Amino acid sequence: MADASPRVLLYILRRDVRLSDNPIFHAASANLLTTNTYTKPVYGSDTQIRNDAFIPDQDFPSFTHLLPVYIFPANQVEASGFIPDSTTKCPYPQAQSRVAGFWRTGPHRAKFMAEGAWDLKERLQRLGCGSDLQIRVGKPGDVVEDILQWYTDEKNAGRSTVDVAGIWLTAEEGKEEQEDEADVRRIAAERDLTLKVWADEKYYIDDRDLPLHDIADLPNVYTTYRKSLEPLRSRPRPSIPAPEQLPPSPPDIPPQKHPFEIPNSREGLVDALLRPLKEDPKHDLQFPPQFPPDTESSHPFSGGETTAHDRLAQLISGGAMSTYKATRNGMVGVDYSTKLSAFLAQVKRLRIDFMLVGYITARQIHWAMMDFEEGKGPGEIVSDYGKGENDGTAGVRRRPNDVEPESHYEQRPPRKRWKGVNESGGLGDTPERTREVFSRFRSGRTGIGLIDAANREVFLTGYTSNRARQNVASFLSNSSHLGIDWRVGAEWYEYILVDYDMASNWGNWQYVAGVGNDPRQGRVFNPVKQALDYDPQGKYIKAWVPELRQLSLTKSVAMSRQEIDEQKLMGLYQAWRLGDWEKDRLGLRGVEWVEWPLVKIQFSVSRGRGKGVSDGRIRGRGWRGRGRGGDRGKKRFEIEEKLGNVRIADEIGE
Numbered sequence: 001m002a003d004a005s006p007r008v009l010l011y012i013l014r015r016d017v018r019l020s021d022n023p024i025f026h027a028a029s030a031n032l033l034t035t036n037t038y039t040k041p042v043y044g045s046d047t048q049i050r051n052d053a054f055i056p057d058q059d060f061p062s063f064t065h066l067l068p069v070y071i072f073p074a075n076q077v078e079a080s081g082f083i084p085d086s087t088t089k090c091p092y093p094q095a096q097s098r099v100a101g102f103w104r105t106g107p108h109r110a111k112f113m114a115e116g117a118w119d120l121k122e123r124l125q126r127l128g129c130g131s132d133l134q135i136r137v138g139k140p141g142d143v144v145e146d147i148l149q150w151y152t153d154e155k156n157a158g159r160s161t162v163d164v165a166g167i168w169l170t171a172e173e174g175k176e177e178q179e180d181e182a183d184v185r186r187i188a189a190e191r192d193l194t195l196k197v198w199a200d201e202k203y204y205i206d207d208r209d210l211p212l213h214d215i216a217d218l219p220n221v222y223t224t225y226r227k228s229l230e231p232l233r234s235r236p237r238p239s240i241p242a243p244e245q246l247p248p249s250p251p252d253i254p255p256q257k258h259p260f261e262i263p264n265s266r267e268g269l270v271d272a273l274l275r276p277l278k279e280d281p282k283h284d285l286q287f288p289p290q291f292p293p294d295t296e297s298s299h300p301f302s303g304g305e306t307t308a309h310d311r312l313a314q315l316i317s318g319g320a321m322s323t324y325k326a327t328r329n330g331m332v333g334v335d336y337s338t339k340l341s342a343f344l345a346q347v348k349r350l351r352i353d354f355m356l357v358g359y360i361t362a363r364q365i366h367w368a369m370m371d372f373e374e375g376k377g378p379g380e381i382v383s384d385y386g387k388g389e390n391d392g393t394a395g396v397r398r399r400p401n402d403v404e405p406e407s408h409y410e411q412r413p414p415r416k417r418w419k420g421v422n423e424s425g426g427l428g429d430t431p432e433r434t435r436e437v438f439s440r441f442r443s444g445r446t447g448i449g450l451i452d453a454a455n456r457e458v459f460l461t462g463y464t465s466n467r468a469r470q471n472v473a474s475f476l477s478n479s480s481h482l483g484i485d486w487r488v489g490a491e492w493y494e495y496i497l498v499d500y501d502m503a504s505n506w507g508n509w510q511y512v513a514g515v516g517n518d519p520r521q522g523r524v525f526n527p528v529k530q531a532l533d534y535d536p537q538g539k540y541i542k543a544w545v546p547e548l549r550q551l552s553l554t555k556s557v558a559m560s561r562q563e564i565d566e567q568k569l570m571g572l573y574q575a576w577r578l579g580d581w582e583k584d585r586l587g588l589r590g591v592e593w594v595e596w597p598l599v600k601i602q603f604s605v606s607r608g609r610g611k612g613v614s615d616g617r618i619r620g621r622g623w624r625g626r627g628r629g630g631d632r633g634k635k636r637f638e639i640e641e642k643l644g645n646v647r648i649a650d651e652i653g654e
């Protein structure tokens with residue numbers, strides 16, 4: 001006779017917090033099929049299933065129940081907010097960064113993660129098969145140990161009949177994640193339990209389809225690698241549909257171990273994550289940015305698989321996906337770029353690949369675009385519907401993503417010297433002064449309009465465009481500007497970004513700071529020139545630096561003809577360049593970031609052979625980058641830069 005004891009499979013979720021395109025949930029659902037407790041779901045006719053990924057094999061333990069557990073890892077997310085009694089000490093060290101001591105997860109991402117976990121909990125509950133997500137906090141090894149020990153104790157005491165059948169989790173290659181995995185592996189071995197670490201099934205292009213035999217064959221340059229994979233449209237494997245049934249949660253569920261308590265609402269979860277951040281004055285700035293009136297966040301989304309798919313549908317049916325190539329360098333509004341990064345980023349990821357995985361997968365985005373290109377599904381009113389790959393969808397497939405493992409950044413030989421926040425970088429700098437400068441940088445009070453707008457935006461919303469990030473990273477790390485240790489900037493971004501991803505963040509910072517795999521060295525962004533190019537009417541700067549909103553940027557040149565006043569524009573880009581009369585009028589006389597900017601960039605726009613400036617970009621001699629040559633003749637301004645012997649970059653990567 002079959003053993004009637006419930007046999008529970010423990011599934012430790014990491015950054016695979018979604019129901020669809022999730023190989024483990026799919027396999028657990030397939031396990032139901034093999035144990036014939038329910039009828040096989042009928043999937044849409046075009047949906048192929050990744051048979052080779054999840055057909056139960058001999059490694060699969062037999063189980064009757066599934067216990068999905070999502071853990072807020074205590075080394076990355078501050079756990080003390082889950083302790084209701086403020087006199088009890090948290091058993092874990094504070095989750096702070098190594099160089100500058102920031103919290104590793106700031107308020108925007110903490111909220112997004114809580115929302116995402118809660119969304120999955122509700123999605124599982126809505127299946128109506130008794131499945132549910134358990135949320136825990138701690139070191140993953142400790143949480144697994146506690147769960148297993150609790151079942152052993154309960155069984156020994158005759159209070160439960162549940163046996164643990166095995167543990168499943170997905171592989172991750174970050175250093176910390178590998179240590180967690182090693183802990184779980186050891187614990188499973190000590191208890192003679194089956195552990196299955198699932199191979200990564202979630203990349204845009206599956207490992208098995210890469211044209212490489214060995215990681216050593218990987219080109220150093222991203223573009224070379226990407227070209228080796230063209231055409232991208234034919235590459236990804238089908239994604240996996242969401243299961244319609246799962247094994248139920250076990251009858252007995254271990255509680256969260258003392259001293260932590262898990263709130264039983266989404267709001268409670270958000271509060272617990274935010275409490276330590278609110279209570280710690282250390283990261284308070286003297287002048288923290290305030291949300292400007294009438295400015296809207298470019299990233300108004302909540303976390304989770306549900307919102308991710310809503311956003312994807314909206315991008316396709318609203319046409320933004322098709323216009324992506326033309327708009328992706330924008331900075332104002334929700335639709336100039338996809339804003340999918342935060343949904344994708346809830347996974348740590350290491351190797352070079354195209355996109356990240358979390359609440360939604362790159363494959364899912366790809367297949368939604370394929371449907372659109374082939375005239376299936378939503379988007380009928382968009383002109384490109386059914387007409388194959390267009391510039392926009394091709395552009396999304398090609399987003400660059402050259403990354404490097406977090407563990408490597410400290411091992412890189414220092415090719416440059418930077419100012420340090422804890423000790424001098426050996427440049428005659430003092431840490432106190434560097435901290436002061438860095439504090440003004442974070443507050444958006446450097447005096448450089450584009451940088452200040454970007455830093456205020458990211459502080460207030462957790463998001464800023466790729467264009468802005470490139471400028472900010474260059475401004476902080478480059479010796480022509482602030483020359484501060486780029487790792488401090490990367491840690492700040494780790495804290496503040498809603499879409500922080502280890503690989504994308506550290507990889508991009510390395511790249512911009514000139515310590516990455518970049519065939520061209522010595523890139524410096526001139527944020528004034530960049531503002532001219534990408535914010536020619538000052539809309540972005542005015543949105544986030546409201547002190548400058550009343551600055552009129554036009555002048556009359558003839559009856560009823562207005563022209564951009566380049567002197568005023570230069571004043572918007574660097575307020576120290578405003579005349580005293582204008583400063584008085586705007587109430588900016590004596591204001592630190594106006595009168596004493598951290599950097600003065602000598603940059604002028606002088607009339608060339610042509611005349612006037614249109615509402616488009618102003619271009620200068622020697623201009624490189626977007627639309628190279630295409631606008632020649634339309635705008636005739638000459639731009640003089642006096643940044644010394646440095647190369648000015650317009651574009652990073654592609």
Ligand SMILES: Cc1cc2nc3c(=O)[nH]c(=O)nc-3n(C[C@H](O)[C@H](O)[C@H](O)COP(=O)(O)OP(=O)(O)OC[C@H]3O[C@@H](n4cnc5c(N)ncnc54)[C@H](O)[C@@H]3O)c2cc1C
Binds near residue numbers: 344504
């Ligand atoms: C200094 C710096 C730090 C960054 N930190 C992060 C980070 O922590 N997390 C993160 O996801 N992105 C990071 N980026 C990359 C990029 O800025 C964001 O991915 C992008 O702005 C997110 O907006 P989006 O989803 O609308 O992008 P889209 O332009 O719509 O691009 C689509 C997707 O492609 C990927 N992508 C786009 N650009 C890049 C890029 N340059 N590098 C890597 N992936 C890219 C993202 O997954 C993005 O969602 C960083 C860039 C810089 C310069």
